[in-house]
Amino acid sequence: MTKTFVKTNNLLVNRLFRTFIVVVFGILAVASCFDANSARYSIQSSKTYEASMFRQNCAICHGPEGEGKTLDDGRIIPNIRDGQHKYTTREQIYDHITNGGNGMVPFRDILTEKERNMLVDFVLNDLRRPPN
Numbered sequence: 787m788t789k790t791f792v793k794t795n796n797l798l799v800n801r802l803f804r805t806f807i808v809v810v811f812g813i814l815a816v817a818s819c820f821d822a823n824s825a826r827y828s829i830q831s832s833k834t835y836e837a838s839m840f841r842q843n844c845a846i847c848h849g850p851e852g853e854g855k856t857l858d859d860g861r862i863i864p865n866i867r868d869g870q871h872k873y874t875t876r877e878q879i880y881d882h883i884t885n886g887g888n889g890m891v892p893f894r895d896i897l898t899e900k901e902r903n904m905l906v907d908f909v910l911n912d913l914r915r916p917p918n
């Protein structure tokens with residue numbers, strides 16, 4: 787009598803445990819879809835031409851993920867993706883990449899007009915999305 791009771795009880799515990807595991811994994815799977823960081827664009831791991839241009843021409847000053855830094859000579863390089871931005875419109879950003887200024891080198895003779903335009907889109911659409 788007691789033996790049968792223990793057996794059914796074990797079965798029930800077993801079933802409950804399995805349900806518990808399934809529910810926990812279900813919640814984890816759904817939660818991972820909402821992870822805010824998973825949506826963040828990674829310049830370092832992107833295979834696009836724009837990301838490659840950024841790594842070759844811009845990362846030395848702006849940092850590998852465009853987060854900005856202070857150079858050895860004390861120049862403060864702004865974060866080009868988060869926070870407040872000095873240049874916000876297409877025209878301003880294009881002009882700044884082309885002509886440089888305030889510590890940034892001009893890319894007029896280094897990148898073609900098409901490449902500079904691609905970088906403007908890259909900054910606006912990949913790095914500053916959601917816009918901030």
Ligand code: HEC
Pocket residue numbers: 840843844845846847848861862863864865866870871872873874879882883887888889890891893905909
């Ligand atoms: C020699 C270092 C240096 C390099 C290389 C460089 N930048 Fe900059 N960048 C700066 C500095 C310094 C500023 C701040 C200029 C200012 O305050 O007007 C800046 C500002 C910017 C801004 C404006 C940020 C804002 O707040 O609106 C953008 C966009 C930008 N850079 C993009 C690029 C891109 C794209 C490249 C590569 C093609 C690049 N930079 C390469 C130093 C650099």
